[in-house]
Amino acid sequence: MENEPKNLKKGWELIAEAFAQKGVEYLFTVPGESISPIQRAAEASGIPIVSARHEQAATFMAETYGRMTGKPGLVAVTFGPGFTNTLSAIQNANLSNSPLILMAGAHGAPSPDRLGLQDMKQEPIIESIVKKSLVCRQTERLPDYIDMAFRYAGTGRPGPVFLELPIDVLDGAVESENAVRLHTEVASRPIDPNDVVKMMTLIKESLKPVIMAGSGAYFSQAGPELAQFVEKAGIPVFTGKFGRGIVPDSHPLCFESSVGLRPGAAALATIDSDCIILLGNRLCLYNATGSLYRPDAKIIQVDIEPEEIGRNRSVDAAIFGDVKRLLEACTHWIDAKGAGESLRERFAPWIAQLQKEHDNNKELSKFHYTSDQVPIHPARLAKEIDRFMDRPDDIIVYDGGDMPTWMLSYRTCEAPWNEMASGLYGCLGCGLPYAAASKLIRPQSRVMLCTGDGSIGFSFMELETCVRKGLPIVVVIGNNNLWGMTANSMMLKFRHHIPNTVELDFVPYHKLMEAIGIQGFFVENPADIGPALKAAFDTGGPAIVNVMTDPSIMGPGSAGLAMIAGNEF
Numbered sequence: 001m002e003n004e005p006k007n008l009k010k011g012w013e014l015i016a017e018a019f020a021q022k023g024v025e026y027l028f029t030v031p032g033e034s035i036s037p038i039q040r041a042a043e044a045s046g047i048p049i050v051s052a053r054h055e056q057a058a059t060f061m062a063e064t065y066g067r068m069t070g071k072p073g074l075v076a077v078t079f080g081p082g083f084t085n086t087l088s089a090i091q092n093a094n095l096s097n098s099p100l101i102l103m104a105g106a107h108g109a110p111s112p113d114r115l116g117l118q119d120m121k122q123e124p125i126i127e128s129i130v131k132k133s134l135v136c137r138q139t140e141r142l143p144d145y146i147d148m149a150f151r152y153a154g155t156g157r158p159g160p161v162f163l164e165l166p167i168d169v170l171d172g173a174v175e176s177e178n179a180v181r182l183h184t185e186v187a188s189r190p191i192d193p194n195d196v197v198k199m200m201t202l203i204k205e206s207l208k209p210v211i212m213a214g215s216g217a218y219f220s221q222a223g224p225e226l227a228q229f230v231e232k233a234g235i236p237v238f239t240g241k242f243g244r245g246i247v248p249d250s251h252p253l254c255f256e257s258s259v260g261l262r263p264g265a266a267a268l269a270t271i272d273s274d275c276i277i278l279l280g281n282r283l284c285l286y287n288a289t290g291s292l293y294r295p296d297a298k299i300i301q302v303d304i305e306p307e308e309i310g311r312n313r314s315v316d317a318a319i320f321g322d323v324k325r326l327l328e329a330c331t332h333w334i335d336a337k338g339a340g341e342s343l344r345e346r347f348a349p350w351i352a353q354l355q356k357e358h359d360n361n362k363e364l365s366k367f368h369y370t371s372d373q374v375p376i377h378p379a380r381l382a383k384e385i386d387r388f389m390d391r392p393d394d395i396i397v398y399d400g401g402d403m404p405t406w407m408l409s410y411r412t413c414e415a416p417w418n419e420m421a422s423g424l425y426g427c428l429g430c431g432l433p434y435a436a437a438s439k440l441i442r443p444q445s446r447v448m449l450c451t452g453d454g455s456i457g458f459s460f461m462e463l464e465t466c467v468r469k470g471l472p473i474v475v476v477i478g479n480n481n482l483w484g485m486t487a488n489s490m491m492l493k494f495r496h497h498i499p500n501t502v503e504l505d506f507v508p509y510h511k512l513m514e515a516i517g518i519q520g521f522f523v524e525n526p527a528d529i530g531p532a533l534k535a536a537f538d539t540g541g542p543a544i545v546n547v548m549t550d551p552s553i554m555g556p557g558s559a560g561l562a563m564i565a566g567n568e569f
């Protein structure tokens with residue numbers, strides 16, 4: 001017949017085309033009737049589907065992909081309970097600026113508000129915790145909305161995007177030529193030369209400048225330019241959040257993590273620097289919102305999102321732009337002015353002061369990390385793990401309360417992703433999915449999860465995902481039979497643990513997964529930690545190392561939170 005459509009495309013075919021165009025590498029998901037066309041699209045375009053045991057875990061996996069690659073991770077969940085199960089992980093990505101796209105099914109136009117299965121209005125619930133919330137209401141616009149979701153998630157300051165795809169839209173079919181196919185890549189913004197002069201003038205006038213490089217520096221891939229700049233100018237650098245490791249800790253001008261309450265060089269820099277240079281690094285909990293900086297310290301803040309500049313403290317140089325390009329321009333400025341030598345001389349006493357503080361602190365903490373006590377001192381466990389995970393591409397994921405903060409204190413980072421943690425949202429349960437996805441994305445790396453015994457319970461079944469997908473991660477549980485950080489906060493507030501809240505029974509975690517082939521190791525003596533870690537990796541499969549740690553020792557995280565937030569924790 002004359003008017004018969006020639007080239008009908010189903011919703012899933014349009015999605016498959018869009019996925020291919022965007023170079024989607026994985027689809028993280030949990031099965032659900034409303035989203036099978038999205039899974040069909042992945043199947044058709046040869047994209048591996050990673051099906052987790054809980055939608056929160058699938059979302060954390062997509063977040064890991066976003067963090068590690070800088071490209072949005074994709075997660076598809078069914079409507080209703082599948083959708084609500086993602087919310088903690090979505091807010092986690094939101095506070096961490098991790099690029100990801102959550103695609104959820106929804107009832108088609110004829111069925112809402114009829115008491116159908118799992119009916120709910122999803123958008124109002126998620127709107128406040130995503131960078132952008134989108135609903136596609138026409139099959140022909142599926143590629144258009146996917147393009148939009150990628151643009152919102154991946155450009156500027158990255159973040160999570162919600163894309164609702166109703167069943168009738170997914171199941172629809174349209175003439176191919178009517179499909180709205182868009183694909184745009186946005187280039188980064190050039191640096192204003194006036195900003196370079198402003199920044200270099202403040203630096204030149206200072207005596208004790210420090211660079212605090214954060215996730216923005218990581219996402220702009222500024223590591224080499226940052227190392228070159230600090231070498232030229234002789235400025236000390238600290239790294240934080242996703243920026244950890246972009247300049248290696250072993251670099252003579254790098255003084256490890258920028259967390260302001262960390263004893264040693266970080267604490268000295270925080271309270272004594274007269275010029276703080278924040279490169280893609282927000283003023284937040286980790287630097288006590290800037291409240292510990294000297295009142296007269298000059299603040300230079302560089303960010304790809306102008307609204308972020310000036311949060312919590314007024315700044316002296318607000319620079320809107322890409323960190324990598326700015327650093328290139330600043331290095332060029334130093335060369336052009338021949339200013340390198342005089343800057344390095346000017347800042348040399350400051351570097352020496354930081355180095356002394358750094359060395360003193362290492363010496364002081366020896367007392368803890370060399371301890372032979374039983375139950376094991378958590379600092380000893382952290383140090384043994386750091387020693388063992390010594391390859392530049394080793395990844396350690398943290399989960400829990402105090403256990404991660406012990407690791408943060410002792411972990412040395414020589415490259416990005418030598419450590420990964422939840423971030424500002426502090427969402428327990430992220431660990432196993434982060435570790436599983438890290439192994440998937442970086443199969444050549446050794447991947448370890450280091451977790452508290454409370455937190456391991458949230459996502460324990462993801463070990464089955466690891467077995468099914470062939471992801472040989474090693475899980476180290478710092479087992480103190482306690483929700484440690486919360487127990488500490490109770491002790492600080494009430495001088496006792498409220499019964500039936502923070503105590504956990506002894507659980508032989510190392511034996512729990514034997515039935516699905518996961519070997520376990522039990523460690524009570526510090527000398528056995530190293531050999532157990534080796535044996536666990538040598539199994540060639542996922543393995544668990546259950547390490548008994550001392551419940552009476554308060555971690556640096558509990559102490560730090562109490563100092564910053566007082567009674568709020």
Ligand SMILES: Cc1ncc(C[n+]2csc(CCOP(=O)(O)OP(=O)(O)O)c2C)c(N)n1
Pocket residue numbers: 399400401402403404426427428429451452453454455456478480482483484485486
């Ligand atoms: C999903 C979630 N629930 C509760 C908390 C509150 N919380 C923060 S730390 C912590 C204790 C963690 O205990 P554990 O995993 O055993 O680690 P530890 O502090 O003992 O190292 C709790 C319950 C949270 N951050 N996230």
